[in-house]
Amino acid sequence: MQQRSFSGVSQSPRSPSKQPPYLAVSVTDPAKMGNGVQAYISYKVITKTNLPEYQGLEKIVIRRYSDFVWLRDRLFEKYKGIFIPPLPEKSTVEKFRFTAEFIEMRRQALDIFVNRIASHHELQQSEDLRIFLQADEQTMERARSQESGIFKKKPADLMQIFKDVQSRVSDVVLGKEKPVEELNPDFEKLKRYVFELEDHLAEAQKHAYRLVKRHRELGQSLSDFGRAVKLLGACEGEALGKAFAELGAKSEMLSVKLQKEAQHLLMNFEEPLKDYVRAVHSVKGTIAERAAAFRQHCELAETIKLKEIDLNKLRLTRSERTADAEHEYEELKADGEEARRRFETIVRLMNEEMVRFQEEKTLDMGLAFHEFAKGQSRLANGIADAWRSLLPKLEACSSS
């Protein structure tokens, strides 16, 4: 059960001791910094909290996209088993990097990202989050450059999962040594579910984006049509000419409505779908971590067994090396224990996270659906009202 005890609510703090604990974060005020190739967008991150770990009731820092990436990577490393909230993608197309639309979408996504972290009962306690929310720019920059490359997600790990799920047969056929696999039917089911879900969602998002485009196109053609009709009306004159003029004007007005709805659709329906897809990617990342932890655990278990055999041999021969070997064996056992524990933690966390994830997505999508339906209903009714208002005028024209 996801605790959403704090975040998203900005309350003016009175006396910290009387208030329940809260942590409210927002990402605002995008500003373009620098020039030319070096240019980037910076954001204000405002933290309001009464938690003792934080300095003061309110703190404002300036952060850029790569700072958010740093936070995400650190959390991913530290909190294996938890689905880290997804980040919006790096923009690949140079042209759009600084359009108002793109900047706003990114700001919104970053805001949601930080808020999800701040409201996750585990993640909100992270040291890295505190650094992110509070450190001054130099400290942040140092932290950011230190981490680059070391903890980067290796693409090979993700590829491993693909192989696991899809090419198991070929491995066996080729006589290759199979990577060590969790033989857990529930886990298998989960993996299949996640992969198939991603396909479905990607398709839905594609159509949603196309729908946005269609709105824009329809708006454009209504505008052109309106103009043409007005010109035609100018040829006709009198009552008919007026009728045409009114129709043309309405058409142009509706064109504006359509453009607005297109924007609304993009921000409130298509973007949540994209977010959903990203979230599924994040789940896949965690699945990879689980597989890696399992592999490690198994390998260590193997190594321990072998070591035990060795040790017993040594014990029998009463070698001087026995003491060292005993020591190593104990260490190995501790590592093995550690690895097993880590793996089991991941399993436990993942199970909890799946529940939280599903519930979160139901709420997110529920809202997205609502916005979609609301927008479409508003648009359609607006269209109906606009055209309906013309009818009496048209009637008047024909009777004259």
Add this chain to the structure above:
Amino acid sequence: MMGSENQEAHPHASREEMQSLILDDTSSSTSQSFSSYRSAMTTLSESHHPLSVPIATSPAESDPLLSPPPPQHRHLQSPKSTSNPNMQPPLYFADVGEVNGIESPSPSQSLEKSSPFSRSSSSSSSSSTEYIKIAVSNPQKEVQSSNKIVPGGNTYVTYLITTKTNLPDFGASEFSVRRRFKDVVTLSDRLVEAYRGFLIPPRPDKNVVESQVMQKQEFVEQRRVALEKYLRRLADHPVIRKSDELRVFLQVQGRLPLAASADVASRVIDGAVKLPRQLFGDAPSTIGPQDAVQPAKGGRDLLRMFKELKQYVANDWGGSRPPVDEEDKEFLEKKERLRDLEQQLSNASQQAESLVKAQQDMGETMGELGLTFLKLTKFENEEAVLNAQRIRAADMKNVATAAVKASRYYRGLNAQTVSHLDTLHEYMGLMLSVHTAFSDRASALLTVQTLLSELSSLNSRAEKLETSSSKRFGGDKSRFRKVEELQEAIRVTEDAKNCAAREYERIKENNRIEIERLDAERKADFLNMLKGFVTNQVFYSEKIGSEWAKVAEATSGYVKE
């Protein structure tokens, strides 16, 4: 103007053409016209759209001239209500029935508007009004038996043309005849010749390229639709419906007794044969009165054509004013105005097409989105482990269903939009007729001008002869003879000029009447187009809005305060 009062209640309905022909033969003709309607519909939709009803799709490009013909009509029964129950989506939904809980409106209430100039013929109820109703059906392949040495016949298609009428001239109330496309071309050419100055509806194109490229069946169907439209327009024209040419075309069995256009070519050849004799004075070189009332083009008299061409050039380049000029200021203004209109019509027609395409795309994408969500719903339900998933699946299903319904409404909307905005295309086609009518006038004027020039040159030659000495012309007798010949020519030419002048006035009058008619009917037709378009938009938008409102209501719990 419509008999039934009920139609007055519908701004749109007054344009309804109330009846179509109940054909005696065969469900096949009905189903054929139905399938033509459907094939016209499917030009609007993707042929393999998963949502589309399994119609025999035609890959023909969306032809704006192919507005769906009304295979079946009913009288619109009840007067309007605010949501206008008679404004139902058309036959498109007829086979869909109850699919996914989408209500299907009653079929066969399509909202076809009649073609322009259809005032007098569309009423069904009152029998005191005159009517001619024409249907084209039952295309059949026939082989023209070859009377040449080369074996194998020429195959062509004939169409059954059935007429129902109460006009006395026909002497019968119902009759059929088989005609081929070539006959229609002949009819059209003869009408154009006979009714100079009138706005004669443009005939269907020969479509030579398309006949090669398209599937035979589709092409024949497309042509059948076009022919029917054309003949109906002819029957709607107040003057042409009473013409011998049309009557003969509709009624006379067997070979069409109108001069085929190929014969015109032979007339030109006749004229070419005559020309040398005219130049040498052996054949009459004057234009006779009976010929003066025909246009020079297509006639037998090449010499006359040359003379008129010379006059035309002299008018254009000579700088000297022709003897009679187009003085009618009003006419020139009207001409200018109509030219403007044509341009704007063309522009508006283009934008209308873009609008239709945009609406179509919207419907398609909405439908695809809906289907994708339906698949997702199914998936989540199958894989559901947690209740949250089932709830989400249920929400998704609502959205998907609404999207699919909206998509269907968009398609209905679009079909109707095409039908309404088609009026723009129709009038664009009519502009061609206007050009022809104006050029009839111009050529008649040219004839008059030519004759006047001729007359003046004849007169000056006569004068010179009379005042000159006889020595130059080989004696009194020969001069006298020449003067007499000239006088004769002057008389004939004078007569011809008077005829030509009368013809010119007649054509001018025809122009005037027809332009007036055009203006009045265009105004009415355009108003109806606008009303229909607007009413249509209101109806479908309301439907779409209410579907989405339901979903918005159902998901309103997700809104955070």
